[in-house]
Amino acid sequence: MLSTVTIIGAGIHLKGQAFFQESPKELVDEVWQIIDKNYVDATFNQVDWRAVRTEFLDRSYESSEDAYDAIREMLEKLDDPYTRFMDPDEFRSMQIDTSGELTGVGIQLSQDQETQELIVISPIEETPAFDAGIQSQDVITQIDGQSTEGMDINEAVNLIRGRVGTDVVLTIRRGERELEFNITRARIEIHPVRHSRKDDLPGGVGYIRLTQFSQLAADEMRTAIQELEAEGIEGFILDLRSNPGGLLQASIEIARMWFDEGDIVSTVNRQGVAEVQRANGRALTDKPLVVLIDGGSASASEILSGALRDNDRAVLVGTTSFGKGLVQSVRPVGNGGGLAVTIARYLTPNGIDIDKEGIPPDVEEEISEEIREEMRMDRTLIGTERDPQYVRALEVLREKIAAANGEATTSSVPLAVP
Incomplete structure (x- = not known):
């Protein structure tokens, strides 16, 4: 069970831990202070946040569980499911999740x-x-x-x-x-990256499926690209379908593997644009690229998809992505607990906020419930001729390869997949 959190930084708050050992009320105030300084919405969902502090610090707390309950009640006022408190067990579980x-x-x-x-x-x-x-x-x-x-x-x-x-x-x-x-x-x-060479087009196709942006994702993606490049493939299909996201930094590192110049993502906090992440001239390949997305592609998947599309690096094929454009910071608080705080919205390089909207594909290709169930029962069918979105991606990739080689092509000729 994974939590919907994108980690962008976690500093250790030793001061909070020491205070909490003396009084649970100090933990309540520590959480209030973090929200007050960092929360993305300066109106706090139209809530008088200072009055909230008074309300909760006027209470008496007999145990850590009392403080936990009060913190969750306090955070509910923000009406933000991504800003949440984690007790020590929950925080440990979250750290395990993002470790892969x-x-x-x-x-x-x-x-x-x-x-x-x-x-x-x-x-x-x-x-x-x-x-x-x-x-x-x-x-x-x-x-x-x-x-x-x-x-x-x-x-x-x-x-x-x-x-x-x-x-x-x-x-x-x-x-x-x-x-x-x-x-x-x-x-x-979870090993988040699977890759293989496919001979569905002349010269070969590098197929990479990325299922999660965990701590392992960037290293495994680097290995996949390098191994496929060594095999002399003509182009890539990157499959982000049903990838729910994960670590923001992993999406940035992976984007840098695909293009040398251009913005990747900008984050906007309540003061305005806080930071812009850019490519760093260390791309591993310039071969034609098609990216598969669907309604399960969320968060870090959308950051990567948006960066590749807006920099004209890839064509997106599939259906509209999930639409989670919020960034959370996760940090330890109290005696082993954790706090996830929505601190920013992210924008694609073209300045598009996709929260609740998602990223529409350049080439839309639906998939029937029957075929989806068939592929769920037999995962070896994903990325084969039985996968309509993959077949459509091959058609698009064939056109991109031909264009890169200066060859004439037409999309009206159906692709024959052996």
Whole structure:
């Protein structure tokens, strides 16, 4: 079970830890101070944030659990599912998730700001949730029979996580249908990059599937590009479908592998543009590139897709991405806890804010529920002639390769895939 957090920096707050050992009230105030100085919305969701401090510091706290409950109540006033407090167990779990190893069922959750429904951004491939049939955009309505109405994302994460080998029953709404899934929790090590040479076009195609922007992602992507370049392929297809995102820095490092010059992403906080990340002249390839995206491509996936599109480095094929354009900073607080704070919005190089809108593809290619289920049951079909979005990406890549070589081509001739 993954949390929807993009880590951009985590400093150790020893002062907060020392204070918390003396008084839980100090933790409440530490969290208030961090929000006051860093939260992206200077109006705090039209809340009188100073009055909130007075309200919560006037209370008495007998235990750490009292402080945790108060902090979560305080953060609810921001109406931001991505700004959240993590107790020590939750914080440790989050750190494990971003390291490339997780314990749970393999879902990344979001919470709709208007309906407060718990929405699956994407199941991680080769995890219990993926194998069971959980899909992007599924709405979780019950966890082990308990309604999720009014439940915040932290509580849902706690209920879905658990000991390896135990089961959790998720009831989900998919369109008009209600479905129930009994899923066994597991410990999963995720290698986020898979790559292979494919001979679906003359000269060969380098196919790279990136499933998560973990700490392992950049190194594995570098290896994939270098190995495929050594095989002399003519172009690349980068598959970001159902990639729910992860570490912001990983997306920046990977973008730099594809182009030498240009902006990658800018972050905008409540004072304005805070930082612009740019390419650094260290691209690993200039071969033609097509990127596959869909409704499960979120956050860091959208940063990478937007950077490649806006710099005319790649053509995007598939369906519109998820639409998460907010950046969180995660830092330790108190005695082992953690705080994720929305500190900025990110913009693509062309200044586009995709939050709640997503990135539309340059070439739209839908995929039927029947074929999606077929590929879920047999993952070896992904990136083959049985995968319509991959086949469309091949058509586009063939045109880009021909253009790069100065050859004439037409998109009206269907591609023959062996």
